[in-house]
Amino acid sequence: xxxxxxxISADGFEDLELFYxxxxxxxxxxxxxxxxxxxxxxxxHGYSIKVDIKFEDVKPEEYDGLVIxxxxxxxxxxxxxNALKIVK
Numbered sequence: 296x297x298x299x300x301x302x303i304s305a306d307g308f309e310d311l312e313l314f315y316x317x318x319x320x321x322x323x324x325x326x327x328x329x330x331x332x333x334x335x336x337x338x339x340h341g342y343s344i345k346v347d348i349k350f351e352d353v354k355p356e357e358y359d360g361l362v363i364x365x366x367x368x369x370x371x372x373x374x375x376x377n378a379l380k381i382v383k
Contacts, residue, residue, distance in 0.1 A: 299326045301358040303350070303378055305366030310338035316362050317344070328358070332375055339366045350377035 300320050304313055313329075320327050321374070327334075328347045337343040363369055372378045 297324060297326045298359040299328060299357060300360040300362060301328050301330055301355075301381070302362040302364065303330045303353075303363050303372055303381060304336055305371035305375075306333070306336050306370040307371065308336065308338045309333075309362045309366030309368075310340045310342045312364035312366065313344065313362075313368075314342065316364075316370055320362075322346060324341065330381070331372075331380075332378075336368070338368075350381065351369050353377070353381050355381050 302317060317327050329344055330348045330350055330353050331346045332347060332350050335343050335345055
């Protein structure tokens with residue numbers, strides 16, 4: 296089974312801080328899953344990404360790593376109780 300990495304974010308994320316690890320981890324063979332409370336999120340510079348799973352559906356024990364991109368996304372993420380449970 297491949298290793299799974301979870302990226303949690305929201306609108307306003309710093310584009311490079313999400314896309315760079317997203318594609319580098321995929322290149323290394325990881326399964327990368329993007330979680331948010333929307334179906335699609337858009338970065339600070341206008342780049343969007345489709346969300347794979349909602350915060351409330353994430354089972355943290357199924358992931359080997361967590362990436363939280365910077366920008367304004369983390370501020371919005373920390374307001375979601377399900378996202379806080381994931382991080383804890």
